[in-house]
Amino acid sequence: MTDVELSYVKHSLYPRLALLALSLFVVGTNAFVIAGLLPDIARTLGAQPGAVSYTITFYSIVVAVAAPAVSILVPRWSRTSLMATGLVLISAGTVVAAASSSIELFTVGRIVAALGGAALVPAATAAAAALAPPEKRGRAIAFVALGFTGAIALGSPLGTALGALGGWQLPLYGVAGLALLLAGALVVFVRDIPVAPPVSLAKRFAPLRDRRVLMTLGTTLFVIAGFNIVYIFSSSVTAQATGGSGSRLAFLLLVVGLAGIVGTVAAGHLSDRIGNRLNVTVFLGVQVLVLLALPLVAASLVGTAVLFALWGVAAMEVLVPVQHRLVDIDPATSGLALSWYTTAMYVGIALAPPLGAAATGLGGAELIPVFGAVALAAALLCFQIGHLARRPRTTDAARSASAELPTVAHQS
Template sequence: MTVIEQSYRGSTLRLLLLMVGLFAVGTNAFVIAGLLPRIADGLGASQASVSYTITIYAVLVAVASPAVAIVLARVSRAGLMASGALLFTVGVVVAALSTSLTWFVIARVIAAFGGAALVPTASAVAATIVAPERRGRALAFVGAGFTLAVAIGSPLGTALGSAAGWRAPMWLLVGIGALVTVLIPVAFRGMPRPAPVSLRARVRPLSDLRVIAALGGVLFATASFNIVYIFSAQVLHRATGGSGTLLAVLLLVYGGAGVLGNVFAGRITDRYGSRASAAVALIVQAVALVAVAFFEWSYPLCLLLFVVWGVVVAGLTIPMQHRLVSIDPANAQQTMAWFSTAMYLGIAIAPPLGNAAIGLGGPWLVPIAGAVVSVLALGLFLLGFATRRMSAVATHGIPTTVEP
């Protein structure tokens, strides 16, 4: 085996380890949706109360991720990722042992800080351990951990929780987290520390209204998906008859369709542009969610609608990322850090919106709320294309209009 082949194999194995880490974190976040009724029963709490732990988790990750990047900028990447994986694992252990909602909330807080240290660092590291021409593929490979969490982790966790109790998938995640914790220091030993980034550079993208509009689209697009996904057990109760297995099949079909959508989203975005691609996806999602509201009693129809919904939701991320990167390519890394924050804030507002919909009209109103938020995301995203930013060119002092 040549040196190049050894290097390629080594980087691939390390990327796989990072992907597994993101898979564990993503599954821990999404599996709550399928297990919501069982967790509530096990803790003696209401489903609404348990759903708010998702908000707590997401808000903490959204706030802690940039804070960790700033405060711990000089800590070794291996040490930071290993510490994050360890905190995540401890959090899931506490969750699996929880006998009350209070302890479950504490568990989610611990796991959130772990995810905030692990996920953004893993994404940044992925781009540095491969050749420049392979960075895009490396990021996609590691990021697939979240896609697989939705496609496989959450449905299988729901099925396992239905068969063996909601704590069983938690213990499985503990095993994965422990493995990642042990292997990261070995796999990433001796990695150089990154160059520090100033606070001004980190917040610079937020001075551009086009970025703000795009991030607003990301936030509400993420919320529109999670409003329905988090409360899927309640929304689809008539269709599934309360069966965790039937719900798991629906989520598995949804996730599989999402993988398919993710495969073609890049090509579609390259051909038709981010504006058209994201707009069509958001419109189709809104229509599909309205249809779910009116056909929530039919399992076959919901199965079909979840296929359509899964394809378009997975296809949303790529054109939105494409848009953010294309606004200011020179500062793309800092802009994408805010993309992650916007996504987690979208997850955070989903439970309050879903609970409000249930309180107003029952579970059938949840998909309608998701559709309304999807339209709001569409409006904000398109608003960014109607905005032209006037900026001064520092080297010449000449005001120029930057095309959207």
């Protein structure tokens, strides 16, 4: 590149990455804000909170299945078109959900929004890698991934607070409006993104032949399930501490989100200093202890806030070394392995509502954190088994795939 071209890339890159990060913020907020609005949505629709929580399961299953399907079926589509289409679907589906008067119509709206997320998320991450020069690619991906972290830290608690002030429909309409504005902005400002060559099915499935990868993906599934069992049902878990106040619940969710940012920032440094295995073991252990302690401080807002802060740090911190483990297993196929990480993440989210509902049915809200702790213990077991597994024979299909996918993954 000439000096002029390099200067253009430098000054135009981060504004475009900011639009991509905002797009992921919309997707994340749309997914996580339901947790804080669950009781109000249930009352309006004449349904049980557990039934409404299952819409999160449907949402996550659609994303988990549709995201890879989109990349297989339309590999040559412009990424700008994919992202804009995804945002329009998110907007339309969210409007349907907000305007619905029945659980069935609400579910349809959530599924339409999920299809939009499935089109948007992989395209946005790939676009971040494609827009940046090689020496800035990692930072570009991390910058865009902050959209998801911001959704947990700010989007969900802000949406919960808005719901307490103006009804649960208000934050959903806000998400829909922002999605539509971003769709137009992407079409205007984020164009001419290089398209990577398609990857065959054989290459996509090649990493799953490695039991170490499978166990690490199992770790991911249970880590995400354990977090979301408690997060999705946080209104029930914290009912005594908040007294049913939406603003107090929003405060607790803000504590989790801000603590999660601290955990994410610290994770990389700790992984380099103490290694992934010890890192994951320690912070999964912390999460188990925190969740088991939650029922003991159920009536205290301060006590719950302290434990939520510890939980947020540990929950977000552990995701980084898990992804590093996938890279360390076989750097040559890490891009494909990390694409499976995203699928495992959404399957974990999908499992959380039925598990949380089962806990509520068996022992009430006090049992929900216990179920979360059990899922995290299962994650720890998977992680240790993965470290004991042996390296399989390397396949040419797996090896040749590394250049075709960027080594990226998303957090939740």
